[in-house]
Amino acid sequence: xxxxxxxxxxxxxxxxxxxxxxxELDHASKxxxxxxxxxxxxxxxxxxxxxxxxxxxxxxxxxxLAVLLPGLTAESHLQAVALDGFAAELTAAPLLQQHxxxxxxxVEDPAQPWPALADGKPSAGPFYLVWTDPQAGHISPxxxxxxxARIKQLKTVAERFPALLPDPKLAADDPIxxxxxxxxxxxxxxxxxxxxxxxxxxxxLNIPYSPTEYFGGDFLKRYIRDPQSVRHWPxxxxxxxxxxxxxxxxxxxxxxxxxxxxxRKQQP
Numbered sequence: 001x002x003x004x005x006x007x008x009x010x011x012x013x014x015x016x017x018x019x020x021x022x023x024e025l026d027h028a029s030k031x032x033x034x035x036x037x038x039x040x041x042x043x044x045x046x047x048x049x050x051x052x053x054x055x056x057x058x059x060x061x062x063x064x065l066a067v068l069l070p071g072l073t074a075e076s077h078l079q080a081v082a083l084d085g086f087a088a089e090l091t092a093a094p095l096l097q098q099h100x101x102x103x104x105x106x107v108e109d110p111a112q113p114w115p116a117l118a119d120g121k122p123s124a125g126p127f128y129l130v131w132t133d134p135q136a137g138h139i140s141p142x143x144x145x146x147x148x149a150r151i152k153q154l155k156t157v158a159e160r161f162p163a164l165l166p167d168p169k170l171a172a173d174d175p176i177x178x179x180x181x182x183x184x185x186x187x188x189x190x191x192x193x194x195x196x197x198x199x200x201x202x203x204x205l206n207i208p209y210s211p212t213e214y215f216g217g218d219f220l221k222r223y224i225r226d227p228q229s230v231r232h233w234p235x236x237x238x239x240x241x242x243x244x245x246x247x248x249x250x251x252x253x254x255x256x257x258x259x260x261x262x263x264r265k266q267q268p
Contacts, residue, residue, distance in 0.1 A: 018110050019126030024152035027071050034126060037107045042067050046104055046132060052144040052239075053117060053124050060106035060130060066096045068105060077156045080129060080145040085200030088129075088145040088189040089157055094137050101137025105148075106130045122147070140246065141239045142189040157184050161196035163266045164188075166257065179257025182250055186241065193261060195268025201237060210262035212255065220258075221251055 018034040037043065040063045051058040069078075069092070076092035095103045108114050108125030116123055124146035131139050158165060164183075166176045183193075190202040205211060211220050223230040226240045246254070 019108075019149075021105075021127050021148065022150045022152075023068060024150065025069070025071065026153050032068070034107060034110065037063055037105070037127075038109055040067075043107070046106070046130070048106075048130050048132065051130065052141050053128070053146050054115070058114075058130075060104070060128070061109060062104035062106040062130065064098075065103040065105045065129065066098065069095065072096065072153070077154055079152055079154050079198065080148050081150045081152070081198075082145050083147040083149050086145055086147075086189055087198040087200075088142055089184055090143065094139070094143075097137065101134050101139050102132045104130050104132065117146075135244075140186050141241070142186050145189065157188065163194035163196035164261075166260055167264070175253055176257055176260045179253040179255070179260070182246075182254045183257050186246060186254065190238070194264075194266040196266075204268075205258060206261050206265055207268065210258055212259045212262050220255060224251060224254075 020034070021032045021037070023030045023032065038061055043061055043063045046060055046062045048058045048060065050056070072078075072092045072095075074091075074093035074096060078090045078092055078095070080088040080090060082088075094101060097103070106124075106128040108123060108127070114123035114125050127148040128146040129144055129148065131137070131144065154160065164180070166174075166180055170176055187193075187205065188197055188199060190199050191197065192199060192204045193206045195204060195207060211223075215223060219230060224241050224246070225243075227236060227238045228240070241251070
């Protein structure tokens with residue numbers, strides 16, 4: 001028994017293990033090890049005020065994400081895939097910015113592990129996409145994927161998932177199409193719609209029913225603003241989309257897209 005307790009104590013004392021991040025770009029693929037990223041010549045200490053995941057100021061060792069994405073243009077499209085199936089769709093333009101809202105890949109040092117996200121949960125590591133000055137770029141919570149395992153370049157959402165598209169007769173600047181853009185930015189990382197999408201976290205938002213069909217009055221908007229205020233359960237993962245992240249006019253556009261798609265159901 002004594003030997004067992006000693007062994008258990010050693011296991012508990014072990015630091016977080018190193019990890020690897022796979023980058024799959026059209027023209028090149030590379031796997032980065034934790035140690036290599038921590039020693040990257042452009043790695044530096046960054047302070048994140050009001051961190052989206054930790055809800056407080058955090059300090060990380062991080063690398064500007066743009067330097068890890070050689071050859072990409074503003075029109076490129078990426079997907080960050082997390083260990084839990086969260087799949088954030090990311091346009092490259094904001095990721096490549098050198099000023100204003102700037103994207104960083106925070107790297108968890110096994111010798112100095114980050115705190116747990118909540119009781120009984122792991123940290124945001126091993127890799128976490130964080131932003132300095134996010135307000136300058138209107139960055140949403142879904143653009144802060146954590147526990148990242150892979151970042152890959154893909155075709156756009158519209159090209160990969162035609163079942164998500166609004167009526168093609170609508171003008172490009174129609175409010176419904178504007179809502180579709182907001183859906184990609186704020187919802188597609190966790191949800192599918194008409195069975196289309198890569199996320200495996202939340203339910204489908206159209207099959208068998210759209211939330212616009214079972215949330216009466218303004219309850220859907222209230223739910224998006226603060227999910228726990230409408231229905232509360234400890235395992236809930238959906239974040240609150242405050243007006244600073246999703247202004248009222250954008251929330252209206254997003255709900256308009258969902259209402260439109262409720263009439264365009266397609267079985268997976």
